[in-house]
Amino acid sequence: MTFDYSRTVTTTAPPAAVWALWSDTTTWPDWDPAVQQVRLDGPFAEGTTGTMVLTGPIEVPVSLEVVIPGSRYLDQLTMGELVIRIDHVVRPTDDGGSEVTVSTTIEGPGADDIGPMVTADAPVAMEALIVAAEAS
Template structure:
């Protein structure tokens, strides 16, 4: 089974301001209500692994599958047989500001059932992210 979700928001913040928050996992709990803590075992680059503590608390392994500095990262969480991939993309827009897109794909047994729970806070997280970036 596969579940997919995508959301895009526009902001007056420059892509660099969004990237600054994304590439510093210590800020994630500030703007993402589903995240309590993130510990990476290395720099914010492709292939780095670590542990993410989600609300619950639930500790899950996390890996950075794709990192394109300044514009994109894809992280992967593994919860038993479920694999959750969250793709984060920021693009500049004409006249200034950015377009921010976050896409979530969940694969495995029960993906359709857990998907809405996993993505429930996505709109809140995106709004908090752009608000923080706009204040930076």
């Protein structure tokens, strides 16, 4: 089973402001209500692994599968047989702001059931991210 969800928002903040928040995992709990803590075992770079503590608390392994500094990262969480991939992309807009897209793909048994729960806070997280980026 596969569940897909994607959301795009625009902001007056430049891509660098969004990227600064994304690439500093200590800020994630500030703007993502589902995240309590992230501990990476290395730099914010492709191949780095670590642990994410989600609200619950639920501790899950996390890995950075793709990192293109300044524009994109894809992280992967593994929860039993479920694999959750969250792709984050920021693009500049003509007015100096950004277009921010976050896409979630969940694969495994029960993906259709857990997907809406996993993505329920996505609009709140994206709004908080945009507010923080615009304030920086």
